[in-house]
Amino acid sequence: MTTYESEKRILFANAETAFGLLSDLSNLEKFKHEENAPEQLKEAQFDKDSCQIKVEGLGTIGLRVVERIPFSTIKFETENIPMMKFDAWVLLEEINENETQLQLKLEANLPMMVKMMLDAKIKDGINKAADVIAKAINSR
Secondary structure, eight states, rough: EEEEEEEEEESSSSSHHHHHHHHHHHGGGGGGTTOOOOOOHHHHHEEEEEEEEEEEEEEEEEEEEEEEEETEEEEEEEOOOOOEEEEEEEEEEEETTTTTEEEEEEEEOHHHHHHHHHHHHHHHHHHHHHHHHHHHHHHH
């Protein structure tokens, strides 16, 4: 397994508010129409427990929430990805009543050739995803 972790970002919200927004994936629907939203987000489909996102080089992948630990952790599993499996987490840690630290984590079982081709893109992508989440929550 290969582990990828985003850099930590600060959300200007308490952990309960951040968790409430992020644990219901249908809340992400409103962010996909923002002016600076990434193309992948603009084409994504969301419901409460899952999302479908187009990823360059992989096609459309699905993420499904499989565990919610109130105010701290949201765990996802992948769907629709042949030959690969990964789990992802949104990790939240409240700093004070108006700030929460966000970090994204990804554990992937990648074939060596795929890892060589996608390693840098995954590292970049997980940080971009953390940036998008932080920006969306902080601009609300």
